[in-house]
Amino acid sequence: MYRYDEFDHAFVRDRVTQFRDQVKRRIAGDLTEEQFKPLRLMNGVYLQLHAYMLRVAIPYGTLSARQMRKLAHIARTYDKDYGHFTTRQNIQFNWPRLEDLPAILDELADVEMHAIQTSGNCIRNVTTDHFAGAAADEAGDPRPWAEIIRQWSSLHPEFSYLPRKFKVAVTGAARDRAAIRFHDIGLELRHAPKDFGEGAKGETGLGFRIFVGGGQGRTPMVAKEIRDFVPERDLLAYLEAIMRVYNRFGRRDNKYKARIKILVHERGIDEIREAVEAEFEALRGGVLDIPLEAREQISAYFAAPDFEVLPAKSETLEAAWTSNPVFGQWMARNTHPHKTPGYVSVTISLKPTGGVPGDARSAQMDAVADLADRYSFSEIRVSHEQNLILPHVRKDDLPALHKALVDAGLEAANAGLVTDIIACPGLDYCALANARSIPIAQRISERLADHDRQAEIGDLSLKISGCINACGHHHVGHIGILGVDRKGEEFYQITLGGAPGGDAAIGEIVGRGFSTDQVVDAVETIVDTYLGVRQDADETFLTAYRRVGKAPFQEALYGA
Amino acid sequence: MPKPPKTQVMTANRLGDGRVVYLGNEDWTTDLADARLLPDADSQALAEEVAKAAVADRAIVEPYLIDVDEEAERIEPVRLRERIRASGGPTTGSSVAA
Ligand code: HEM
Ligand code: SF4
Numbered sequence: 001m002y003r004y005d006e007f008d009h010a011f012v013r014d015r016v017t018q019f020r021d022q023v024k025r026r027i028a029g030d031l032t033e034e035q036f037k038p039l040r041l042m043n044g045v046y047l048q049l050h051a052y053m054l055r056v057a058i059p060y061g062t063l064s065a066r067q068m069r070k071l072a073h074i075a076r077t078y079d080k081d082y083g084h085f086t087t088r089q090n091i092q093f094n095w096p097r098l099e100d101l102p103a104i105l106d107e108l109a110d111v112e113m114h115a116i117q118t119s120g121n122c123i124r125n126v127t128t129d130h131f132a133g134a135a136a137d138e139a140g141d142p143r144p145w146a147e148i149i150r151q152w153s154s155l156h157p158e159f160s161y162l163p164r165k166f167k168v169a170v171t172g173a174a175r176d177r178a179a180i181r182f183h184d185i186g187l188e189l190r191h192a193p194k195d196f197g198e199g200a201k202g203e204t205g206l207g208f209r210i211f212v213g214g215g216q217g218r219t220p221m222v223a224k225e226i227r228d229f230v231p232e233r234d235l236l237a238y239l240e241a242i243m244r245v246y247n248r249f250g251r252r253d254n255k256y257k258a259r260i261k262i263l264v265h266e267r268g269i270d271e272i273r274e275a276v277e278a279e280f281e282a283l284r285g286g287v288l289d290i291p292l293e294a295r296e297q298i299s300a301y302f303a304a305p306d307f308e309v310l311p312a313k314s315e316t317l318e319a320a321w322t323s324n325p326v327f328g329q330w331m332a333r334n335t336h337p338h339k340t341p342g343y344v345s346v347t348i349s350l351k352p353t354g355g356v357p358g359d360a361r362s363a364q365m366d367a368v369a370d371l372a373d374r375y376s377f378s379e380i381r382v383s384h385e386q387n388l389i390l391p392h393v394r395k396d397d398l399p400a401l402h403k404a405l406v407d408a409g410l411e412a413a414n415a416g417l418v419t420d421i422i423a424c425p426g427l428d429y430c431a432l433a434n435a436r437s438i439p440i441a442q443r444i445s446e447r448l449a450d451h452d453r454q455a456e457i458g459d460l461s462l463k464i465s466g467c468i469n470a471c472g473h474h475h476v477g478h479i480g481i482l483g484v485d486r487k488g489e490e491f492y493q494i495t496l497g498g499a500p501g502g503d504a505a506i507g508e509i510v511g512r513g514f515s516t517d518q519v520v521d522a523v524e525t526i527v528d529t530y531l532g533v534r535q536d537a538d539e540t541f542l543t544a545y546r547r548v549g550k551a552p553f554q555e556a557l558y559g560a
Numbered sequence: 561m562p563k564p565p566k567t568q569v570m571t572a573n574r575l576g577d578g579r580v581v582y583l584g585n586e587d588w589t590t591d592l593a594d595a596r597l598l599p600d601a602d603s604q605a606l607a608e609e610v611a612k613a614a615v616a617d618r619a620i621v622e623p624y625l626i627d628v629d630e631e632a633e634r635i636e637p638v639r640l641r642e643r644i645r646a647s648g649g650p651t652t653g654s655s656v657a658a
Pocket of ligand 1: 046048053085086087088092165182215216217218423424425429430431432469470471472
């Protein structure tokens with residue numbers, strides 16, 4: 001796992017010391033709220049409806065068992081005994097006291113964690129696939145690249161003067177689980193295309209397919225492919241070229257228009273590409289060149305654990321599968337193929353029936369930490385679907401792991417099913433919200449709880465945001481729900497057909513919105529309509545929707 | 561004719577722990593039932609002054625006036641957002657220990 005180097009250590013400790021002093025001066029009256037607010041925001045402290053909120057970074061969604069125990073300890077000691085894992089692959093604490101924050105940040109620094117946010121000139125959170133370093137379908141581990149980009153961007157003077165904030169996501173697999181097409185820059189680590197000249201591929205034959213100009217929020221856009229292959233060693237030169245073009249053309253006059261997505265949209269990808277290629281030619285092979293040994297040095301931080309040599313098939317697993325149907329259901333949904341024979345990655349669902357998506361109590365965090373120690377080389381991941389992952393579990397251990405999850409109340413067998421709902425905090429917590437998200441998620445998960453019915457429905461993602469900032473990713477839900485305020489009443493607009501991955505699309509509004517009382521029925525009607533129109537059980541919701549369009553759903557929802 | 565002003569209450573978050581507070585008759589209170597009712601422009605302007613002083617005095621942050629319903633038996637904020645704030649936490653099935 002990645003370890004802080006000396007520089008990171010000193011930087012994070014310095015920031016805690018500074019913040020401790022700033023809090024003291026604020027409480028003593030030497031800093032006004034106007035002076036203090038930007039300082040607390042830089043340290044991940046927000047003011048929500050009921051209290052302060054602390055957002056702790058989890059770089060690349062990767063956590064050790066020791067770090068998870070620390071999060072549990074913080075929840076127990078300084079908060080109301082729970083935390084909320086978010087779509088940004090981080091954790092939020094909803095009730096810290098201002099006076100306690102320096103102590104909390106010190107505790108985090110003890111386990112090499114921090115709450116420094118991507119504002120101003122500071123460490124940037126690059127997101128990746130939650131199965132990184134484990135997934136059978138990956139060309140390479142994307143996390144070393146996320147770290148290389150982090151180091152480059154934290155030291156980069158231009159980043160502090162960017163027109164607006166900037167988000168990067170990296171995946172190492174062709175199947176995009178990191179929504180790279182909805183980031184300012186999205187990177188897919190891949191093997192060079194066949195027709196790519198031998199000499200141009202680089203030493204490893206690996207490189208990046210690059211997308212620019214994606215985003216969600218109030219103007220959602222799918223990123224455009226700017227290049228199909230940049231060899232590994234040239235990546236930073238290419239990114240630098242993009243930054244230069246962005247800085248040259250980007251609009252600073254309007255905060256909503258300054259994103260790269262607007263630039264790409266207004267100028268067109270061809271003009272942007274041409275400008276980037278010209279810069280790239282000038283930069284390539286210069287100071288931003290990344291030699292193989294530098295890459296290997298960083299990759300060593302993310303070295304794979306000592307996997308045992310195991311047969312691909314596990315007798316223990318096969319036996320449990322046939323004898324215990326509940327285990328079989330969980331196994332079928334909550335495991336993901338691993339690159340090492342005899343291992344799988346396990347999704348621990350934080351979406352029990354009627355629960356708050358992404359919330360975990362301190363006892364559950366401790367339980368997950370213990371299970372990671374016992375079964376997954378002490379490694380844990382946080383997914384942007386608001387679940388936890390044990391990345392490296394022996395197939396032989398799955399029955400025992402499942403039993404332990406049942407004991408901890410973490411056995412929901414619904415990964416990727418309709419009740420695996422993403423929901424932002426909404427009006428229950430968030431000062432920007434128009435409507436509540438959590439109670440809608442809870443009611444939908446109760447309505448559709450029956451496992452057989454869910455299994456029959458198959459892969460279906462439902463995502464809910466309480467306002468257009470789209471923290472709940474509603475634009476890319478197969479079914480998306482957006483809370484709006486209609487004359488003081490909560491109202492919910494439904495979109496259909498969104499998708500975050502390789503088949504990226506922004507959902508289309510199906511028609512007029514629904515009241516709190518109607519919205520759960522409306523979702524059920526949509527699900528039933530899909531079951532009625534699909535050609536067979538293998539036709540997923542998304543495929544069926546793309547074939548038949550909105551009309552049958554509109555008819556079912558609103559009548560002819 | 562301008563509409564008659566709605567009855568209001570002054571709210572804010574406490575500096576030390578961020579909790580929701582209301583301007584009461586004596587001091588800031590976490591209980592909306594103890595809030596001072598501000599029926600007219602004069603009382604509202606006075607409350608704004610008191611709040612400004614409380615911000616300077618480091619008692620509270622981000623004060624603002626909210627509309628409340630006078631007809632109700634208890635003081636009842638008009639907007640849902642404020643009803644949720646007044647309730648002290650998230651509305652349903654939250655993870656807050658009972
Ligand atoms: C509760 C306090 C929160 C506040 C005040 C907040 C505020 C915002 C704002 C203002 C934006 C828009 C930024 C922009 O357009 O550049 C945003 C975007 C975003 N938020 Fe939040 N948020 C909160 C919680 C969360 C949570 C809990 C999650 C995860 C579940 C989350 C995930 C995101 C994501 C992924 C985006 C990016 C959308 C995009 O690509 O433009 N936020 N948030
Ligand atoms: S989408 Fe809106 S309501 Fe939901 S967390 Fe983000 S800012 Fe708050």
